[in-house]
Amino acid sequence: MPRTDVMLNDPRLAAAQKTLGRDLVKAAVVSAQQQVREGFADPDGAADIALALLPATAGGLKSVVNATGVLVHTNLGRAPLSPAAVAAVTAAAGYTDVEFDLAGGQRAPRGRTVLAALAQAVPEAQAVHVVNNNAAALVLAATVLARGKEIVISRGELVEIGDGFRVPELLESTGCRLREVGTTNRTALRDYRNACGQDTGFILKVHPSNYRIEGFTCEVSIEELATIGPPVVADIGSGLLRPEPLLPDEPDAASALLQGAALVTASGDKLLGGPQAGLLLGREDLVARLRRHPLARALRVDKLTLAALEATLRGPRPPVHRSLHASVAELRERAERLARRLGGHAEAVPTIARVGGGGAPGVELPSAGIAVDESLALRLRSYDPPVIGRITDGRLVLDLRAVEPGQDEIIAAAVEHVRTRA
Numbered sequence: 154m155p156r157t158d159v160m161l162n163d164p165r166l167a168a169a170q171k172t173l174g175r176d177l178v179k180a181a182v183v184s185a186q187q188q189v190r191e192g193f194a195d196p197d198g199a200a201d202i203a204l205a206l207l208p209a210t211a212g213g214l215k216s217v218v219n220a221t222g223v224l225v226h227t228n229l230g231r232a233p234l235s236p237a238a239v240a241a242v243t244a245a246a247g248y249t250d251v252e253f254d255l256a257g258g259q260r261a262p263r264g265r266t267v268l269a270a271l272a273q274a275v276p277e278a279q280a281v282h283v284v285n286n287n288a289a290a291l292v293l294a295a296t297v298l299a300r301g302k303e304i305v306i307s308r309g310e311l312v313e314i315g316d317g318f319r320v321p322e323l324l325e326s327t328g329c330r331l332r333e334v335g336t337t338n339r340t341a342l343r344d345y346r347n348a349c350g351q352d353t354g355f356i357l358k359v360h361p362s363n364y365r366i367e368g369f370t371c372e373v374s375i376e377e378l379a380t381i382g383p384p385v386v387a388d389i390g391s392g393l394l395r396p397e398p399l400l401p402d403e404p405d406a407a408s409a410l411l412q413g414a415a416l417v418t419a420s421g422d423k424l425l426g427g428p429q430a431g432l433l434l435g436r437e438d439l440v441a442r443l444r445r446h447p448l449a450r451a452l453r454v455d456k457l458t459l460a461a462l463e464a465t466l467r468g469p470r471p472p473v474h475r476s477l478h479a480s481v482a483e484l485r486e487r488a489e490r491l492a493r494r495l496g497g498h499a500e501a502v503p504t505i506a507r508v509g510g511g512g513a514p515g516v517e518l519p520s521a522g523i524a525v526d527e528s529l530a531l532r533l534r535s536y537d538p539p540v541i542g543r544i545t546d547g548r549l550v551l552d553l554r555a556v557e558p559g560q561d562e563i564i565a566a567a568v569e570h571v572r573t574r575a
């Protein structure tokens with residue numbers, strides 16, 4: 154068995170320590186020695202095995218291929234950043250002029266260029282602000298506008314987003330009271346009107362982004378709510394800034410403001426296709442109060458987020474937009490090409506893709522993919538890079554709608570590799 158210190162001095166493993174650090178390389182060496190000891194490899198090959206076991210980066214997160222057909226998949230990091238956003242993050246990673254005016258040589262307001270980009274993208278907003286995520290945007294709005302007061306909300310909009318995160322509990326944690334009105338399926342304008350009074354901080358309209366209430370239903374529009382008096386805060390969820398023709402029922406910031414919302418909150422990493430962030434858009438006086446509150450400092454975003462968000466707003470359309478608008482004919486062609494390439498081991502199949510927890514519940518996006526033997530699922534998840542599909546009718550389906558066209562080759566190589574190792 155080669156000794157650990159000898160292996161660490163192998164020039165290739167020594168070079169890896171410069172980018173990964175000694176601990177990660179040593180862990181790979183120890184695993185490789187274990188494989189030799191268990192008889193899976195010769196002592197001569199130990200360094201090669203250690204090299205193969207090295208992680209791609211010192212960060213624990215792995216890049217994966219999202220073949221689930223869910224465009225905004227929370228477990229897979231929601232929206233993938235555009236190349237423009239990745240370049241902006243890299244540029245901002247070191248010292249940067251995030252709070253510095255290069256011309257004047259003095260301090261400058263943080264995030265001024267990204268806020269300008271957001272204001273430009275939604276001219277319907279008098280003012281804008283960015284925080285850590287939509288949950289933070291709601292906490293800030295509730296704390297500043299409704300602490301010790303009531304937030305009036307429909308019983309049909311008491312939303313749980315996922316992983317036990319409930320909007321009503323989040324709001325109550327700030328010290329405001331929820332005044333629930335109406336019923337699960339029907340809430341009328343008079344329900345809101347009867348509940349509003351001296352104690353009302355604001356009326357909250359929450360978009361049900363992961364469920365739909367159908368049948369005998371009634372909800373009140375922002376336009377009608379805006380006639381009551383208290384400010385209307387609209388949590389639109391998905392982060393569409395303007396209407397998206399493919400998702401006609403999905404709310405957008407510009408329309409909500411035109412309808413009379415005093416404040417709109419949204420996520421940056423759902424349908425907007427950017428980094429995790431919470432967008433606040435609306436009335437100048439309200440946004441100014443939010444921005445000046447001490448809590449705003451605890452919810453502020455870092456320079457990497459600012460850079461990625463601005464590049465998402467100003468740069469080319471991000472991957473989520475491309476996936477949403479991919480033509481079914483092209484997806485089918487890609488699926489057929491992949492199936493041909495894999496011979497009898499994969500079949501091109503029509504599929505249904507979805508936006509995901511990020512919005513547009515119930516919307517089916519016709520798509521295409523390949524179906525392979527279910528038994529390959531674990532091995533495909535263990536491939537480098539991991540390929541994640543979904544099991545349908547006893548087969549593993551790899552849906553291409555959220556897959557970059559350039560990644561088809563990775564899928565082909567992955568299936569080929571894990572099939573021949575079966």
Ligand SMILES: *Cc1c(COP(=O)(O)O)cnc(C)c1O
Nearest residue numbers: 286287288360362389390391420
């Ligand atoms: C996703 C979502 C949230 C939470 O947003 P985060 O950015 O994850 O904090 C809140 N409200 C609605 C309606 C959502 O869809």
